[in-house]
Amino acid sequence: MKVNKMNFTFSSLPENVTISRMLASALGAQLDLPINELEELKVAVSEAVSNAIIHGYNNNPDNFVTLELEASAEKIIIQVIDTGCGIPDVKQAMQASYSTDPERMGLGFIFMQSFMDELKVESEVNQGTKVIMVKNLKNLQPSH
Amino acid sequence: MERKIERQTLHVFLTGELDMKNATELKNTIDMEIDKKGIKTVVLHMGDLNFIDSSGLGVLLGRYKKLLPLGGKLKVADVPPHIFKIMEMSGLPKIIEFISDETA
Numbered sequence: 001m002k003v004n005k006m007n008f009t010f011s012s013l014p015e016n017v018t019i020s021r022m023l024a025s026a027l028g029a030q031l032d033l034p035i036n037e038l039e040e041l042k043v044a045v046s047e048a049v050s051n052a053i054i055h056g057y058n059n060n061p062d063n064f065v066t067l068e069l070e071a072s073a074e075k076i077i078i079q080v081i082d083t084g085c086g087i088p089d090v091k092q093a094m095q096a097s098y099s100t101d102p103e104r105m106g107l108g109f110i111f112m113q114s115f116m117d118e119l120k121v122e123s124e125v126n127q128g129t130k131v132i133m134v135k136n137l138k139n140l141q142p143s144h
Numbered sequence: 145m146e147r148k149i150e151r152q153t154l155h156v157f158l159t160g161e162l163d164m165k166n167a168t169e170l171k172n173t174i175d176m177e178i179d180k181k182g183i184k185t186v187v188l189h190m191g192d193l194n195f196i197d198s199s200g201l202g203v204l205l206g207r208y209k210k211l212l213p214l215g216g217k218l219k220v221a222d223v224p225p226h227i228f229k230i231m232e233m234s235g236l237p238k239i240i241e242f243i244s245d246e247t248a
Binding site for chain 1: 161163164165195197198199201226230233234
């Protein structure tokens with residue numbers, strides 16, 4: 001199978017969170033990912049893109065988020081990139097219940113970690129954040 | 145979003161997807177009813193909901209926290225299995241009452 005790459009850059013608008021996860025889900029569906037895995041993929045992408053908009057850009061809609069998808073026979077690699085404020089302490093931000101807003105649960109990174117096989121976060125203050133997530137396609141247990 | 149009030153209970157019927165796009169609208173709708181109409185119990189009907197992420201779960205947690213000091217309650221009804229799985233990871237089932245529509 002030839003590696004299939006796509007790159008989607010979009011305004012930091014809430015409605016684009018929906019489009020992002022639909023795109024990832026459509027790619028996963030083509031690779032015969034089971035439905036429960038597709039649901040998890042959608043949540044992971046939703047969390048990463050929401051984080052970019054809410055935290056990276058502080059909900060300012062005049063910025064851009066890039067979603068990069070790469071699918072091969074072995075895995076799907078998803079990157080969510082913003083050029084926003086960055087995360088001063090990535091390790092702390094990735095802990096459970098770390099949230100800067102009482103209305104939020106601080107679960108974004110926990111969901112990304114639980115639902116994907118690999119999660120890597122690269123961030124520089126005032127430069128931006130890149131979230132790299134990998135879903136392995138081999139040895140997937142068909143379920144539901 | 146469809147909603148109805150019975151005595152001091154607000155029922156909200158969620159459909160489609162609940163994420164950061166509509167989380168604020170849901171929060172404001174519920175809070176307005178609590179503040180203006182003295183709602184004590186909020187029941188979120190989730191039978192027709194097909195997606196939730198942490199933005200959506202944050203609305204649930206926030207409403208739970210808001211109702212608690214008012215002596216009120218948040219309940220969720222008819223949660224689809226794949227959504228329950230995500231809620232379970234958030235720990236919400238430990239503090240929020242899950243019911244089926246028959247008992248709502």
